[in-house]
Amino acid sequence: KRRRDPPLPPSPPADPIIGHLRMIPQSDQEMFFYNLGKQYGDVVYLHVLGKPMIVLNSVKAAVDLLEKRSSNYSDRPDFPIFELMGWDPTVTFLHYGKQFQTQRKLLQGYLNKNECVNYHPFQTREARVLVQNLIANPEARDGLLSRFSTAIVIRLVSGHQITSDDDYYIRMAEEVGATAANSGPPGSTAVDFFPFLKNFPSWFPGTYYARYARSVRKVVRNLHDYPHDAVQEQLKKGTARPSFLTSQLEMLNNNPGGKGVNKLEDILGAAGAMYIGGADTTSSSMSIFFLAIVIHPECQVKAQEEIDRVIGQGRLPELTDRDSLPYMECLMQESLSIFFNLLLLTQTIGVPHRSLEDDIYNDMFIPKGSVIIANIRGMTLDESMYSNPLEFNPDRFLPKDQGGLGEPFPITTFGFGRRVCPGKYLADASLWIAMASLLATTTISKVIGNDGKEITPEVVFISGIAR
Numbered sequence: 468k469r470r471r472d473p474p475l476p477p478s479p480p481a482d483p484i485i486g487h488l489r490m491i492p493q494s495d496q497e498m499f500f501y502n503l504g505k506q507y508g509d510v511v512y513l514h515v516l517g518k519p520m521i522v523l524n525s526v527k528a529a530v531d532l533l534e535k536r537s538s539n540y541s542d543r544p545d546f547p548i549f550e551l552m553g554w555d556p557t558v559t560f561l562h563y564g565k566q567f568q569t570q571r572k573l574l575q576g577y578l579n580k581n582e583c584v585n586y587h588p589f590q591t592r593e594a595r596v597l598v599q600n601l602i603a604n605p606e607a608r609d610g611l612l613s614r615f616s617t618a619i620v621i622r623l624v625s626g627h628q629i630t631s632d633d634d635y636y637i638r639m640a641e642e643v644g645a646t647a648a649n650s651g652p653p654g655s656t657a658v659d660f661f662p663f664l665k666n667f668p669s670w671f672p673g674t675y676y677a678r679y680a681r682s683v684r685k686v687v688r689n690l691h692d693y694p695h696d697a698v699q700e701q702l703k704k705g706t707a708r709p710s711f712l713t714s715q716l717e718m719l720n721n722n723p724g725g726k727g728v729n730k731l732e733d734i735l736g737a738a739g740a741m742y743i744g745g746a747d748t749t750s751s752s753m754s755i756f757f758l759a760i761v762i763h764p765e766c767q768v769k770a771q772e773e774i775d776r777v778i779g780q781g782r783l784p785e786l787t788d789r790d791s792l793p794y795m796e797c798l799m800q801e802s803l804s805i806f807f808n809l810l811l812l813t814q815t816i817g818v819p820h821r822s823l824e825d826d827i828y829n830d831m832f833i834p835k836g837s838v839i840i841a842n843i844r845g846m847t848l849d850e851s852m853y854s855n856p857l858e859f860n861p862d863r864f865l866p867k868d869q870g871g872l873g874e875p876f877p878i879t880t881f882g883f884g885r886r887v888c889p890g891k892y893l894a895d896a897s898l899w900i901a902m903a904s905l906l907a908t909t910t911i912s913k914v915i916g917n918d919g920k921e922i923t924p925e926v927v928f929i930s931g932i933a934r
């Protein structure tokens with residue numbers, strides 16, 4: 468059959484048997500994929516030990532396949548490292564099928580656009596707490612950003628209100644964040660390519676991530692058990708606050724196995740997905756925003772002028788002000804996606820998808836079971852969509868009659884099709900209100916060293932699910 472099919476997508480020369488294994492780097496994969504795209508086109512074929520891999524480097528190819536043909540392209544590959552950590556069954560890592568659909572539905576019920584408007588008051592509150600804490604202690608920035616994003620997710624999932632930096636939930640989320648950040652590039656560590664390595668002794672080359680994953684299993688388990696136990700206890704005492712777990716566990720306690728009542732493992736899987744998907748992504752996006760502003764103070768001045776003009780001095784920004792602050796919007800979109808420097812990446816290769824059936828796209832054969840990498844970073848560098856994509860330029864999104872370049876907001880930040888990030892409305896609002904509140908009240912600048920000179924931060928990223 469294959470002989471009659473069109474050829475595979477273009478591909479660089481490969482080694483016998485192991486294919487492109489030696490070529491694929493363990494970090495900064497997005498630039499490797501992007502450069503392949505420049506050489507071979509926006510759909511590139513790679514294989515590792517006979518396992519097919521397709522890299523998509525353009526928005527068009529990603530939309531054509533992952534969105535328009537989403538019933539074929541919404542599976543996930545196996546993630547042995549995350550399974551070893553105990554992240555199964557969590558929607559992010561589930562194969563396409565009934566359990567995936569159940570958990571997705573659960574999440575969509577809580578995180579859809581309309582529902583998310585109800586969370587604006589506590590997102591706004593947390594943004595103001597963040598600003599207050601930052602003013603008091605700017606050096607604690609990383610911890611405070613993490614507290615901000617954790618507080619929102621924890622409140623939504625379990626109803627718990629974080630009121631101090633010593634809160635147990637913060638420690639728990641930090642521990643879990645560290646496990647995800649140290650887990651290597653999702654879907655492409657040595658153990659992902661050679662799953663049998665996970666059973667090899669720890670001194671064996673390539674087993675590092677498997678050993679690490681096993682050592683943090685209890686941290687991941689605790690993240691699921693602790694909020695569950697706490698909410699069950701509160702339900703018994705009648706003190707549970709409204710939250711995802713409160714309503715789901717209440718239904719389960721009252722009518723286990725009933726129609727529309729979800730299984731405990733799915734409730735905990737969806738809750739776990741919100742913790743892992745929601746905390747570090749938001750705080751690392753905020754870190755990137757700080758970095759962008761430190762390096763581009765002129766953008767801060769422009770956004771502050773807009774805020775002062777539109778909102779004035781007498782009150783703080785609200786999410787309802789968003790449409791009246793177009794430059795603020797452009798600044799946020801630019802800091803989320805397009806950077807002037809190759810190292811400044813918040814969005815890289817997303818989470819890989821997998822195809823379920825053989826397919827033909829633009830006269831290229833895409834074999835069933837291909838791991839599909841949507842190279843989000845590569846897409847934001849597409850020169851046919853963005854002029855000077857490496858330049859940090861929020862004005863690119865403003866309409867031409869307002870002095871901008873009229874380029875479109877990126878649609879790639881939150882992924883594609885049936886796997887698109889279910890937390891995108893929540894994240895989007897958290898980021899906007901935090902950024903706007905910060906710029907309305909503070910000025911972000913470089914630290915001054917003991918020698919009286921400004922310190923330009925060193926830009927270093929860790930590869931993981933968030934960078």
Ligand code: HEM
Binds near residue numbers: 620
């Ligand atoms: C700046 C913040 C965020 C960014 C940039 C982001 C980005 C992404 C991306 C790129 C994906 C993969 C999509 C794909 O496979 O095509 C994803 C998946 C996911 N995100 Fe987010 N996300 C953010 C915040 C959140 C929040 C706040 C939550 C929940 C509260 C969340 C929950 C999830 C879940 C559960 C998945 C897995 C979906 C699935 O496999 O079906 N994310 N996110």
